Amino acid sequence: MSTDQDLEPRIDCTVDADGRVVFGLRPAPADPDARLLLALRPAKGEPERVTVTRLLDLGPADGTHRRTAVLPVAQRLPEGRWDLYLVPEPDGDRQRARPGPRDLRALVDGAARDRSAPVAARVPYVTKGGFLALRTWLRDAHAEAGRITFGDGTMTVEARLHGAELTPGAVVRLRLRGAGTALSAEVRAAGDRRSLSFTADLADLAAPAATARSGRCVWDVFVRPGGTAPPARVGRFLDDVADRKDIQVYPEIPVGETLVRPYYTVDNDLSVVVARTG
Known part of the structure; x- marks a missing residue:
């Protein structure tokens, strides 16, 4: 039929x-x-x-x-x-x-x-x-996220820059969504001026959640290649996965009275969510 x-x-x-x-x-x-x-x-x-x-x-x-x-x-x-x-x-x-x-x-x-x-x-x-x-x-430019690891109260992200090259002064910026706050992280660049890694302190990421009315905050991750190049969003879409959010899920890391977790948004961009447990 x-x-x-x-x-x-x-x-x-x-x-x-x-x-x-x-x-x-x-x-x-x-x-x-x-x-x-x-x-x-x-x-x-x-x-x-x-x-x-x-x-x-x-x-x-x-x-x-x-x-x-x-x-x-x-x-x-x-x-x-x-x-x-x-x-x-x-x-x-x-x-x-x-x-x-x-x-x-x-x-x-x-x-x-x-x-x-x-x-x-x-x-x-x-x-x-x-x-x-x-x-x-x-x-215009994109930083493709790779391996994400945790240790000693930190989160380390590996990435590769496309559409631009890293120059002196390159930096990672983690922007607090809905606010003007931002954290900076040092870029460790490889000799090809494309491969990079950075490390963020989990306690620094968790701090705003302690005073947030909702008990929750989200950080969006960008690479500033240096010079006049615009910031490149860190994400992961250069493969065959159209929707990564519910497929590639990272564990929640306890930090004081909060849980910190990197995740991929509906656009496959890398962000970090922090939520109070109490």
């Missing part, structure tokens, strides 16, 4: 190491002017607005009764979440697309390749509703 999902278009996709995405649609729409539509979803909590869209041409059907569309590397997409639709004919109603197979193998070791500015990443994923979507990042 067929279901509504059986009648919906399905799109498989392959991403290469440079970020080129090939979408394959089955069944192949009959109209030669059918298009694939990418629509930028408003951020959570934001009101509906005029939708930002991109239209991709579909090539002719191949031997497997599939039509393909290509999102080239040169076509930069604003950062966010893009929903995919089939537009089966000119001026036709768009149809939401279900996912087929996703080949993301080329993205797995993406953090090992140096990126120039602007730093762009694209990761296809399946939404909670079971539809195909594309998560994109686009930044």
Whole structure:
């Protein structure tokens, strides 16, 4: 017995190491002017607005009764979440697309390749509703987080800078969300001027929670490369994981009457949350 999902278009996709995405649609729409539509979803909590869209041409059907569309590397997409639709004919109603197979193998070791500015990443994923979507990042510079370790009341973070190079005067800034407070940490830079690490004192991070009305505070982490270069957010998105927050979870570290825990935000950026236990 067929279901509504059986009648919906399905799109498989392959991403290469440079970020080129090939979408394959089955069944192949009959109209030669059918298009694939990418629509930028408003951020959570934001009101509906005029939708930002991109239209991709579909090539002719191949031997497997599939039509393909290509999102080239040169076509930069604003950062966010893009929903995919089939537009089966000119001026036709768009149809939401279900996912087929996703080949993301080329993205797995993406953090090992140096990126120039602007730093762009694209990761296809399946939404909670079971539809195909594309998560994109686009930044002037980015610090890709690596290993995070704890010891002797400190937290040490390793990272690699993309889209910029470390120069004399480079520093890490941890900014207290919702306030003007910031902590600085020394950058230990490697000879390639990209790899770095820094260490933050957990007691310093925990201190604001003691007087916060909510008993909680959050620190966002940035690298200032030095010179006139703008700060680069520390995060992790140069691989095949679209949503890291609930996948890569760090332990809570007791510090006095607080618990300190680094975590990845909904945008895969690195932050540190501190909460009072009493």
